[in-house]
Amino acid sequence: MFFIRLFICLILLSSAFTAQSAVILQYHHVSDKTPPSTSISPQLFDQHLEHIEQQGFSVWPLPKLVQHLQQGSTIPDKVVSITFDDAYESVYRSAFPALKKRNMPFTIFVATQAIKKNNQLFMTWDQLKEVTQFGATIANHTHTHLHLVRKQEGETNEDWRARLREDILRAEKIIDQNIPNTSKLLAYPYGEYTQEVQSLSQELGYVSFGQQSGAVGNAHDLTALPRFPMTNRFGAMKQFKLKLASLPLHASKVIPNQKIVRQPSISKGLRFEFDRKYAGISCFFEGDAVSIKQEENSIIVQQELTLPVGRSRINCTAPSSEKGRYYWYSHAWIRPKANGEWYKE
Template sequence: MKNLKRLKTLISYSALALFGLVNFNRIALAEEKTELNSNLVVLQYHHVADDTPAVTSIKPDEFIEHLNYLADNQFNIVDLPSALQKIKAGETLADKSVAITFDDGYLNLLDVALPELEKRGWPATIFVNPGLLKKHRSHYLSWQQLKTWQNKKMTIANHGWQHDYWVRQPDDMTANQWQEQIKSSILSTEKAITKQLGSSPKLVAFPYGEYDTWLTDWLSDNNLIGFGQQSGVIASYSDFTALPRFPASGNYTNLKTLAVKLNSKALPIDYKKLPSPLLASQSNPPSVDLHWLTKINNRNQLACYVSSQPNADILHKDQVSKITAQQSLNKGRTRYNCTLPIADGSGRFYWFSQPWLVK
């Protein structure tokens, strides 16, 4: 339907152009610009408390500062499932649209986070682990509490049954056995959410942000949308089985740096052509090819950063830019974070992140 509508539009503009009434190139560029402007920033939080692990926490006063910044700077706080539907359907979101998410569904959200959102009339999404919720009731929101907040604009979504690692295969299991266990974890969580709350939004957040292509392929086959923990912005050309979010807890609570991220847009590349985050030893340091979807005249201003390393090397050739770290990546999780100034005088940036896992 979308392609048919566009075809009719272009035919109409072509006919007018023959008579010198419309500049066809200007119209085409305007349509392209409209698509590139349909962007969604998603923030990721865990604990909102003073007495929880610093790496996954934000203090209540800092969280309120984040919310005040969003309000004072007229960000459009949106319901995540609805916003994703609009983006996938080719509809345009309001500029500076932001969705708020919480991983794990900790009980301390009741103290400040959820009441502050309710006071503002803002929605959020809470990703839960039903197995942990059952085992450790004193740490997590109960189903009854989740139902109460579902009725107050909060979406409850899938974080797996017990927050297992999903790509670190145990030595005593075959690859097939391990993958079937992870699929069962996801499907069991979907069933639990549907049973307890009436329906599921079919959104899945990867524990620790780790994933592989077998998992994203399976999510696509089962009409599930996946979220990692790599930073970046969502657009119509994103890979909806491995969407980015900006972490806003721990080392990422600083409002000055968060403000830059909140005002950023998705780098206009083909995200479906990105490689698996899992690295074999012979592929370290890894390279990632960025396939540009539109002509960017200031590609030479693209800068890519690697944790605890010099900036990555960048090679531009035709409509592809190759990004490679200068040194081998350490074991564990690493990211290539890339930024590019948007050449419109706004002072905003395109943002991209490629996650890697060296097991």
């Protein structure tokens, strides 16, 4: 009898862990004719939606998911939210019909300067208004799609914060003028942020999103929620199925906690502290396995990590008690050129 009760308790505990999480997907272009680094084909995108349906996932509007995270409310298992950055015209032409057919809500993060210029690569305000009638949320992606972490030459910290604030609030004003009563959601351009950027986001009342991969849970910081970037490369069906089924792995502390790294490497000894010990955890950097040592609820990287110029990340995963489901954590770095100058996109 004791073992039966223990087994039931373990099952309930496992359900409790999985019922406090969701996955947020991030797309840019849905096209075969746009840059591969930010594109997914319409055919593969449709396969994503078919799999979401077939596996019984609930597609939640992003504001609903955020509200549950803010309130610490229970999130049922198998919840996903769908987002698009930049409001490219291919989202309207290719993604919107597929989502509309399935009654799936979604969010478009809009960099308002491009829309204002009537650039043919982007959706129009009329199109953005139209999609809101079919479950879309329009949210802030700044006005000029600037690199939030980059200071201009000679710019003081106060001037930099003021410039960021003005850009974010300008986008907010333009969105509100065209589509009133939108949610206070912000996607960081290029997924780049620092603690100072997070602080400004919070000060302005935003819940904000990066492009570091991983599922979201109640323990996550609402100024830097993870999303899984989806492209032909990173959204291939085998990978997509794993990512869609993933569970949150939250690092309560990273030592040293750097986002911008000016030296060419991260020294041996990088430490991630989690909420508990995760058996079988493994980490990968730029596609290669990383040597780690586990100490209680922490892992310590046992090798130097050579950072390329640009953005890079380390991903850590651990198997859960459910077959085919993994806890997933990602930490991103940004490295300028050796001379201190910023690279071009």
